[in-house]
Amino acid sequence: MKSHSIGEFEELVLLMVAALHDQAYGVSILSELEKESGKSMNISAVHVALKRMEEKEFVKSRFGGITGERGGRRKKYYVITALGKQVLDQQFTLRSSLYNRIPKISFG
Amino acid sequence: MHPPRKALEFLRWFCREDYIEEIEGDLIELFEDRYDKLSPRKANRKFIWDVIRSFRLRNIKKVDLSYLKDFIMFKHYLKIGGRQLIKNKGFSGVSILGLAMGIACCLSLFVFAEYESSFDSFHPYTERSYRVVQHTQYVDETLYWNTTAYPLAEALREDFPNLDLVTQTAGPFNKLLTVENSGGNNHSFESRYTLYVDSYYAKVFELNWLSGDKNTAFNQPYSIVLTESFAKKIYGGSVSFETLLGKRLLLEGKEALQITGIIQDAPGNSTLQYEFLIPYELFRLKNPDPASNWSGNHGGTTFLVASENQSSEEIESAIQTWQKKYLSKEDNSRIQYKLQPLSQMHTDARYGSSPGSYNISRSTLINARYVGICILLIAIGNFVNLVTARSVNRAKEVGIRKSIGSSRFDLFQQFTWENSLIVIISIVFSLLLSSILFNQANQVFSSINLELSLKWSHVGVILIIGFITVLLGTSYPALILSRFQPLQIIKNRVPFSKTRGISTRKAITVFQFMIVQIFVIATIIAAFQMDLFKHKPLGFSSEAVLMTPIPQADKTEFFKNQLQQTSNVLDVTIGSGPPMAVNGLQLGSRYRIPEMAENEGYETELKIGDDNYLNFYDIELLAGKNFMNKTPSFNEFIVNESLIKTFDWTPEEAIGRKIITNEGEATIIGVMKDFHNNSLQNEISACILINWEYFKDKAFIKLSNLDSDAIRDIEESWKKAFSGSVFSYEFVDDSIHNEYFVETLIFNGFTLFSIVAILIGSLGLIGLMTFLTTQRTKEVGIRKVFGASVSEIIHFFSKEFTFLIGVAFLLALPITYLLMEYWLENFTYRITMTWWMFICGGLATLLIAALSSFTQAFKAAYANPIVSIKTE
Numbered sequence: 001m002k003s004h005s006i007g008e009f010e011e012l013v014l015l016m017v018a019a020l021h022d023q024a025y026g027v028s029i030l031s032e033l034e035k036e037s038g039k040s041m042n043i044s045a046v047h048v049a050l051k052r053m054e055e056k057e058f059v060k061s062r063f064g065g066i067t068g069e070r071g072g073r074r075k076k077y078y079v080i081t082a083l084g085k086q087v088l089d090q091q092f093t094l095r096s097s098l099y100n101r102i103p104k105i106s107f108g
Numbered sequence: 109m110h111p112p113r114k115a116l117e118f119l120r121w122f123c124r125e126d127y128i129e130e131i132e133g134d135l136i137e138l139f140e141d142r143y144d145k146l147s148p149r150k151a152n153r154k155f156i157w158d159v160i161r162s163f164r165l166r167n168i169k170k171v172d173l174s175y176l177k178d179f180i181m182f183k184h185y186l187k188i189g190g191r192q193l194i195k196n197k198g199f200s201g202v203s204i205l206g207l208a209m210g211i212a213c214c215l216s217l218f219v220f221a222e223y224e225s226s227f228d229s230f231h232p233y234t235e236r237s238y239r240v241v242q243h244t245q246y247v248d249e250t251l252y253w254n255t256t257a258y259p260l261a262e263a264l265r266e267d268f269p270n271l272d273l274v275t276q277t278a279g280p281f282n283k284l285l286t287v288e289n290s291g292g293n294n295h296s297f298e299s300r301y302t303l304y305v306d307s308y309y310a311k312v313f314e315l316n317w318l319s320g321d322k323n324t325a326f327n328q329p330y331s332i333v334l335t336e337s338f339a340k341k342i343y344g345g346s347v348s349f350e351t352l353l354g355k356r357l358l359l360e361g362k363e364a365l366q367i368t369g370i371i372q373d374a375p376g377n378s379t380l381q382y383e384f385l386i387p388y389e390l391f392r393l394k395n396p397d398p399a400s401n402w403s404g405n406h407g408g409t410t411f412l413v414a415s416e417n418q419s420s421e422e423i424e425s426a427i428q429t430w431q432k433k434y435l436s437k438e439d440n441s442r443i444q445y446k447l448q449p450l451s452q453m454h455t456d457a458r459y460g461s462s463p464g465s466y467n468i469s470r471s472t473l474i475n476a477r478y479v480g481i482c483i484l485l486i487a488i489g490n491f492v493n494l495v496t497a498r499s500v501n502r503a504k505e506v507g508i509r510k511s512i513g514s515s516r517f518d519l520f521q522q523f524t525w526e527n528s529l530i531v532i533i534s535i536v537f538s539l540l541l542s543s544i545l546f547n548q549a550n551q552v553f554s555s556i557n558l559e560l561s562l563k564w565s566h567v568g569v570i571l572i573i574g575f576i577t578v579l580l581g582t583s584y585p586a587l588i589l590s591r592f593q594p595l596q597i598i599k600n601r602v603p604f605s606k607t608r609g610i611s612t613r614k615a616i617t618v619f620q621f622m623i624v625q626i627f628v629i630a631t632i633i634a635a636f637q638m639d640l641f642k643h644k645p646l647g648f649s650s651e652a653v654l655m656t657p658i659p660q661a662d663k664t665e666f667f668k669n670q671l672q673q674t675s676n677v678l679d680v681t682i683g684s685g686p687p688m689a690v691n692g693l694q695l696g697s698r699y700r701i702p703e704m705a706e707n708e709g710y711e712t713e714l715k716i717g718d719d720n721y722l723n724f725y726d727i728e729l730l731a732g733k734n735f736m737n738k739t740p741s742f743n744e745f746i747v748n749e750s751l752i753k754t755f756d757w758t759p760e761e762a763i764g765r766k767i768i769t770n771e772g773e774a775t776i777i778g779v780m781k782d783f784h785n786n787s788l789q790n791e792i793s794a795c796i797l798i799n800w801e802y803f804k805d806k807a808f809i810k811l812s813n814l815d816s817d818a819i820r821d822i823e824e825s826w827k828k829a830f831s832g833s834v835f836s837y838e839f840v841d842d843s844i845h846n847e848y849f850v851e852t853l854i855f856n857g858f859t860l861f862s863i864v865a866i867l868i869g870s871l872g873l874i875g876l877m878t879f880l881t882t883q884r885t886k887e888v889g890i891r892k893v894f895g896a897s898v899s900e901i902i903h904f905f906s907k908e909f910t911f912l913i914g915v916a917f918l919l920a921l922p923i924t925y926l927l928m929e930y931w932l933e934n935f936t937y938r939i940t941m942t943w944w945m946f947i948c949g950g951l952a953t954l955l956i957a958a959l960s961s962f963t964q965a966f967k968a969a970y971a972n973p974i975v976s977i978k979t980e
Contacts, residue, residue, distance in 0.1 A: 026133075027137045027138055030134075043134055043138060043161075045161075070133040070137045070140070071136040074130075
């Protein structure tokens with residue numbers, strides 16, 4: 001049984017995989033993340049996150065077709081699994097429940 | 109648009125196969141994006157950065173670590189081997205030294221043989237270049253000449269247009285070269301190797317031009333091409349060769365020659381030696397008669413290059429039918445021209461050696477290789493014996509290794525590596541040893557030039573020797589060691605299966621000492637033969653006789669008068685050469701009696717000497733008397749015994765008979781007792797002594813003492829008589845000794861190699877004895893306690909070796925006898941082998957072996973038994 005823990009960056013990548021739905025591969029994930037966060041990231045970080053999550057079975061992958069671009073290399077598309085979605089949900093529930101516990105008064 | 113190649117290659121190299129598709133694709137896509145959006149440079153930089161960032165453990169290929177096990181074990185074996193070497197310093201030293209000497213000898217002999225076989229192999233068309241040699245068939249014998257008639261080359265060139273190149277040379281001759289200095293202060297230089305060559309010579313043979321134009325250098329008859337060393341001798345070492353072109357030199361004080369080129373010296377492995385080259389055209393101008401004469405054979409050599417599809421036999425038979433066009437009927441019937449490949453000039457002794465070079469037969473070279481292999485085998489045998497004997501010490505280690513799971517193959521590997529380490533160290537040492545040996549050899553024999561270089565042939569030989577040594581030297585001990593049974597070892601039983609291990613060792617020892625004794629006995633026999641060369645009575649006395657050339661015959665009397673006023677001079681005679689032909693100089697002729705037809709007759713040597721010649725050299729007259737005419741004339745012959753034997757005359761009968769030679773007719777007035785007029789490899793031949801006016805170009809001076817003052821006095825008188833020439837001299841004894849150059853070379857080499865063989869053998873014995881005595885310390889102690897005497901214990905240790913050496917001696921006897929009989933057959937005057945030469949060799953070996961092994965046996969025998977028994 002694989003651990004269900006997930007890191008912060010992994011979570012971002014997983015969210016992006018889910019958001020891009022079927023069009024998520026290394027470069028698209030990277031560029032979307034950079035666009036959303038406004039920070040520059042390195043592609044290898046994305047790769048590592050994807051591989052780890054694939055091992056944890058949060059995502060699964062398939063190869064696309066060969067095109068003239070990318071030096072003839074195929075894209076590897078990632079989609080979120082049910083388990084991945086579940087982890088995201090848990091994270092979301094956890095965060096929102098914690099968020100909701102912030103007393104309004106503090107920032108009155 | 110292409111991402112940086114190196115970075116991409118790197119990515120592909122490290123990235124695991126199941127990731128590469130994605131990572132490379134993504135990286136390239138990013139690169140392509142950035143290439144358009146940013147700039148190519150930035151894109152490149154970022155791509156490289158991406159690759160570097162992707163270089164992380166997760167992405168790296170799975171490394172196959174299984175081969176590391178071998179590597180780790182290899183390191184382990186080397187470490188253990190190194191420790192063993194350092195721990196047993198004596199043993200390692202003995203093994204390495206023995207092996208290094210053996211390898212060095214073998215290597216040196218192979219390099220020597222290779223050098224000798226490399227003669228004349230560096231010319232542009234070596235494969236199809238030939239020297240034209242002449243076989244002259246007489247009734248009683250065939251004469252072999254390396255020279256031919258002078259007009260041959262030109263005639264061949266005209267009538268055989270399909271030959272690629274034909275060149276004619278004359279010489280080498282002895283010539284004088286004079287540099288004219290301002291103020292009339294001239295310097296003269298003598299050269300023994302003056303070669304006349306035509307303009308085709310430079311195409312047939314490799315000449316390396318340092319300056320001058322090779323195409324035009326021989327166009328003008330009055331030109332001269334100097335070799336580098338001769339130019340330096342004349343003009344000093346620092347002269348620039350370009351400035352020498354056009355300078356004038358006088359040949360023989362007469363003809364002015366212009367320098368048209370400077371070439372490198374003829375290499376040492378060239379049969380054709382020269383100090384300078386002069387156009388053949390000049391020779392033809394100055395010697396029109398010999399140069400156009402087909403009936404003489406006066407020192408001209410023709411070389412030709414066949415075209416690619418011609419065989420030498422075809423050319424030979426074509427010449428055979430063609431030659432009648434030029435040769436007289438008589439010559440045509442007895443002369444055969446043969447083509448000798450350049451590569452055989454050095455190894456075919458029939459034609460004699462060219463001046464400045466020597467012949468060494470092919471079989472000698474093959475034998476040199478065999479000797480090398482034999483010594484290597486002794487050394488390897490020695491090594492195997494030492495290592496096998498010592499292996500008992502490693503038995504415990506083997507037992508433990510086997511118990512914890514080493515396979516037999518692992519152990520085999522271990523000991524092979526360990527011994528290979530010793531072999532490799534020995535090879536390094538042997539390279540050092542052989543370069544020292546080459547240095548020595550080059551100094552002793554100035555005409556050879558050996559060196560180790562990075563040539564393929566040398567590296568190849570070293571590798572092959574190394575491979576053989578590793579193969580033979582390490583496999584057997586490793587096999588023995590890896591065979592040990594752990595159970596036996598743990599039970600503390602000596603792991604040698606007594607019968608097999610020891611019998612192999614015995615066989616190796618016998619083999620080793622057989623070769624050692626062959627060497628030793630052969631050296632002793634060869635020493636006696638060399639002694640015969642040096643000390644055999646030659647029939648004349650040449651002690652303290654100095655020989656110097658006479659450049660001007662008309663000044664001879666003046667020179668003799670000068671000498672008579674010099675102290676230290678005992679006697680003087682003038683002649684063509686010493687009684688024994690030296691430096692390959694001999695005047696040949698043919699003789700017959702008037703009753704015989706003109707084309708019959710026999711070979712004879714003509715020796716020219718004045719009326720003092722016989723007295724001077726103590727040559728005995730059997731009948732008749734010395735020359736009566738004080739003045740030279742061609743009417744009195746003094747002949748030797750060999751000559752009159754052809755007619756079955758007694759000395760007394762011979763007196764007064766008439767003899768006809770090619771040069772003329774004269775009466776026999778005296779018969780000399782035979783003296784050795786040829787070096788001792790050859791028989792005494794017929795010889796006629798004439799007091800003729802020609803060819804008296806040498807003075808022989810007997811000195812009362814041989815110090816440098818005496819020679820300086822002679823030089824002074826000589827210079828007074830022949831001003832403008834260069835004084836040179838040699839001692840007749842030295843020249844005679846030089847006739848045995850090849851034999852001396854072989855003998856010295858052989859002596860050295862037998863010493864090495866004995867040394868290696870003794871080293872092995874010392875090693876074995878040390879080992880055996882330490883192994884049996886306790887046994888010796890107990891024997892002594894039970895009353896064994898010291899001599900009994902020494903006997904106990906040495907009886908085996910004595911027995912083995914005895915067996916080896918019996919095996920060596922017939923082999924040596926046959927080998928030496930074969931060698932001695934080369935010489936007409938040879939020693940006969942006697943039984944005591946063999947016994948001496950055997951005893952000498954036994955003695956040396958005994959000395960080396962007995963020291964160890966003594967040590968063991970004298971040890972205090974209490975100490976040896978007490979120690980555990």
